[in-house]
Amino acid sequence: MDDIVSEAKPLLRRSTLLALIISAVMILVASLSLLHLRREAIDTQGRELRLLSLALTAEVGRGLQGVDEGFRAMQTELREGRLPTSGPLAGRVLKTHVDLMPMVQNLWLFDEQGQVLAAADASAPPSLASFAPSLDSLQGDRVAISRPYSAISGAPAKVAMAAHFPADAGRPGGWIVAALPAESLLGAFSIASPAPDARMAVFRTDGVRLAGAIVAGAKISEEQLARRLAAMQDSAVRHFHDDSERLVAMHSLQQFGIDVVLTRDLGVMLVSWRQAVRLTLAVVAFLLLVLAVSVYYIVRADTRRARAQQALQAQQARSSKFSSLGALAGAVAHDFNNVLAAIVGYGEMAQDAAVEGSAQRRHLDMVIKAALRGKTLVARILTFSGGGARASTSFELKPIVEEVLAMLEGSLPAGIRLQRQLEIGQGRASGDPTQAFEAIMNLCTNAMQAMPSGGALTVSLRRVQVAQARILSHSRLEAGAYLELSVADEGRGISPEVMEHLFEPFFTTRAKEAGTGLGLAVVHGVVSEFNGAIDVRSKLGRGSVFTIFLPESTDTDDDGQLAATPAAGAPQTVMVIDDDPDLVAMVEEMLTDMGYSTVGYTESPSALQALLAEPQRYALVITDEVMPSLSGTALAQVVHAQLPDLPLVLLSGYGGPLMAAKATAAGVSQLMLKPLRREELVQVMEELLPRA
Numbered sequence: 001m002d003d004i005v006s007e008a009k010p011l012l013r014r015s016t017l018l019a020l021i022i023s024a025v026m027i028l029v030a031s032l033s034l035l036h037l038r039r040e041a042i043d044t045q046g047r048e049l050r051l052l053s054l055a056l057t058a059e060v061g062r063g064l065q066g067v068d069e070g071f072r073a074m075q076t077e078l079r080e081g082r083l084p085t086s087g088p089l090a091g092r093v094l095k096t097h098v099d100l101m102p103m104v105q106n107l108w109l110f111d112e113q114g115q116v117l118a119a120a121d122a123s124a125p126p127s128l129a130s131f132a133p134s135l136d137s138l139q140g141d142r143v144a145i146s147r148p149y150s151a152i153s154g155a156p157a158k159v160a161m162a163a164h165f166p167a168d169a170g171r172p173g174g175w176i177v178a179a180l181p182a183e184s185l186l187g188a189f190s191i192a193s194p195a196p197d198a199r200m201a202v203f204r205t206d207g208v209r210l211a212g213a214i215v216a217g218a219k220i221s222e223e224q225l226a227r228r229l230a231a232m233q234d235s236a237v238r239h240f241h242d243d244s245e246r247l248v249a250m251h252s253l254q255q256f257g258i259d260v261v262l263t264r265d266l267g268v269m270l271v272s273w274r275q276a277v278r279l280t281l282a283v284v285a286f287l288l289l290v291l292a293v294s295v296y297y298i299v300r301a302d303t304r305r306a307r308a309q310q311a312l313q314a315q316q317a318r319s320s321k322f323s324s325l326g327a328l329a330g331a332v333a334h335d336f337n338n339v340l341a342a343i344v345g346y347g348e349m350a351q352d353a354a355v356e357g358s359a360q361r362r363h364l365d366m367v368i369k370a371a372l373r374g375k376t377l378v379a380r381i382l383t384f385s386g387g388g389a390r391a392s393t394s395f396e397l398k399p400i401v402e403e404v405l406a407m408l409e410g411s412l413p414a415g416i417r418l419q420r421q422l423e424i425g426q427g428r429a430s431g432d433p434t435q436a437f438e439a440i441m442n443l444c445t446n447a448m449q450a451m452p453s454g455g456a457l458t459v460s461l462r463r464v465q466v467a468q469a470r471i472l473s474h475s476r477l478e479a480g481a482y483l484e485l486s487v488a489d490e491g492r493g494i495s496p497e498v499m500e501h502l503f504e505p506f507f508t509t510r511a512k513e514a515g516t517g518l519g520l521a522v523v524h525g526v527v528s529e530f531n532g533a534i535d536v537r538s539k540l541g542r543g544s545v546f547t548i549f550l551p552e553s554t555d556t557d558d559d560g561q562l563a564a565t566p567a568a569g570a571p572q573t574v575m576v577i578d579d580d581p582d583l584v585a586m587v588e589e590m591l592t593d594m595g596y597s598t599v600g601y602t603e604s605p606s607a608l609q610a611l612l613a614e615p616q617r618y619a620l621v622i623t624d625e626v627m628p629s630l631s632g633t634a635l636a637q638v639v640h641a642q643l644p645d646l647p648l649v650l651l652s653g654y655g656g657p658l659m660a661a662k663a664t665a666a667g668v669s670q671l672m673l674k675p676l677r678r679e680e681l682v683q684v685m686e687e688l689l690p691r692a
C-alpha cells in the first residue's frame, strides 16, 4: 500500500506542479486584463469629468466676469460723478445696478476706513477683513472675494466681491462690494447634477471653500487644502477621508483667484468594471476547480492502476509459488503412489489369502487401512498439484452443495446455525463433481472451525454475470457467466499474515488439532481445475467470507466419462505394460486371480512390437502412462489406429481434464488412477470384457 502511494507521488507532484503553473498563469492573465480594463475605464471617465469641469468653470467664469464688468461700469460712473458716494441718489443708482447684474443681490460703497458710504438696501454687509486678496492691497482691475457669510443666521450663504475705486476731486476712495448667493458660483451644477455621486466645490486659492461640498464633513485645514489645490493636476484619483476613492478634475479661474473642483465616486464609476471582475473571478474559480478535480481524478486513476498492477504481481507471484510447490508435491506423490499401489495390491491379495479372524488377517487389515489413508492424502496432494486422474463432466452444482449441507447438518457442533441461500434453480459447472464437493466441504469445515463458540455459517449460491475482468484477493476473475458460491462465517477472522499464506499447501494454524494445511490448497487446486477464481474477505474478530467463482457450463449432456468399448468374447489374454517390474508383476497377479491370462512388458517399444505382431492374441491392454521411451498415450494412439476395437486401459498417477482429454484423443477406453485398487480393476475388467 505504501509502495502504491509512493509510486503515485511523482505523478501527484508533477500534476500538482503543472496545475499550479496553469493556475498562476490564469490568475496573472486575468489580473492583468482586469487592471488594464480598470485603467481604461478611469481614463475614459476622467476625460469626461475634465470636459464637464471645464464647461462648469467656464460658466462660473462668465458669471463672475459679469460682476466684474458691473464693477467697471460703476468705477466709470464714480469717476464721472454719475454715481455719488453718498446721499439717496447713491442708493438708488446702486439699486439699479443690482437689478442689472444677474447674480448680484446687494451692493455697497465703502470708504477706505471701512465705513459704508452707500448701500442698495439695508441688509448686513460682509466683513471687509474676510476678503482675499486683502482690500488694502487691491489696485486697478483686480477683484477680491470674501469668505462665505450669512447676513442673518440660518439664511443661505453669500459670497461678496470687491473692487477698488480711487479718491477723486475731493471724493474719498474706497471699495465697491457686491454680494451674491454662494450657490450661484456652482453654475448649472446646483440645478442639475450630472450624476448622483458627482460633487462640485469652488475654492479660493488660499483654501477657503466658497461654495459646494466635495465630501461632507471634510476635516482638513485651509492651508493644507490650499497646498493640495496648488499641487493638483487637472485630473487625478484621490483617496478621501471617508475612505472613498474619487476621481477629481480641477480648473482654475486665475483672474478671480478661485479653483473649481469636480469629483465623482470611483466605486460608482467602476460598477461595470466590478461586474466584469466578479464574472472573471467566478470563471477563474470554476476553471481552478475543474483543474483540481482533474488532478484528483488523474492521480486516483493512476493509484488504482498501480494498485491493480501490484495486486496482479502479488497474485502472479503466489500462483507461481503454488505451481512450483504443486509440481514438487505432485512428483513426490506420484512416486509415493507407486509404492502405495504395491502395498495395496499385494496387501489385498495377502488379505484374501489370510484366514478370516487370524492375527495375520488383522495385521493385513491394518496395513491396507493405513495404505488407504495414505492414498487419500496422496489424492489430496494430487488435487492441489493439478495431478490425479479425474473425470471432467458438466454437472448441476446445486445438488452437490445440498449434499454438503445435508452432511454438515448431521454433525453440526453446538451453537453453529446453518443458513442456506441457494438462489439458483439450475446451473451447471464443468469439472469433477467429487472435487467440487470436497472444495465446498473444506470451506465449510474451516468456517465451523473458525467459530469455536458458535455463530452463523451461511452458504449461498447464485449466478453472476461478470462484465469486466477484475482482480480478486487471490485470483483474477475473467469476464463471463459464473456460479458464485460463498461460505461466510462469524468466526475469528483472518489476520493479514495468515491471509498471505492462506492457500499454501501445509500452511496451518491448527497444527495442534492435527490440521494438515491441505484444505485450502485443495480448494485452490480444484478452483484452478475448474478455471474459476477465489476471493477472500475477512475482518478480524468479525468473520470471513470465502467466495469461489466457477464458470457456468452450457453443456447439457452428462457423457464426460470415457466411453467404454467392450470387445466381444475371448481369448482373454491381457497385456500389462509398466516400466516398474514390481507393478507389472502385481497387476499380472491380480488379473491371474481374476481368471485372465497375462503377458507383462517393462519396455513399451517391445510391447508395441509384440502387440502389432500378434494382434489377435490380446483381449485388452493395460499400460502405464509415464514410461521412458514411449508414453502410454503415445502407445495407445498407435495401437488404436491399427486396432480400433481393442480396449485400452491407461494407468496414471496424474489426471485432470487435460489428462482425460489426452487419453480420449489417444483412443484410451478407460483411465484409472494409481494406486490401483483391486475392486476398481475388477469393475473395469467386467465393464470392458463382459464374460459371455
Ligand SMILES: Nc1ncnc2c1ncn2[C@@H]1O[C@H](COP(=O)(O)OP(=O)(O)OP(=O)(O)O)[C@@H](O)[C@H]1O
Pocket: 442, 446, 447, 450, 489, 491, 492, 493, 494, 498, 502, 503, 507, 508, 509, 510, 511, 514, 515, 516, 517, 518, 519, 520, 521, 544
Ligand atoms: N474461515 C476461516 N476463518 C479463519 N481462519 C481460516 C478460515 N479458513 C482457513 N483459515 C486459516 O487458514 C489456515 C489454512 O486452512 P486449511 O484449510 O488449508 O488448513 P487447516 O484447516 O489448518 O487444515 P486441514 O484443512 O487440513 O484440516 C487455517 O489453519 C486457518 O488458520
Ligand SMILES: [Mg+2]
Pocket: 442, 445, 446, 515, 518, 519, 520
Ligand atoms: Mg481446513
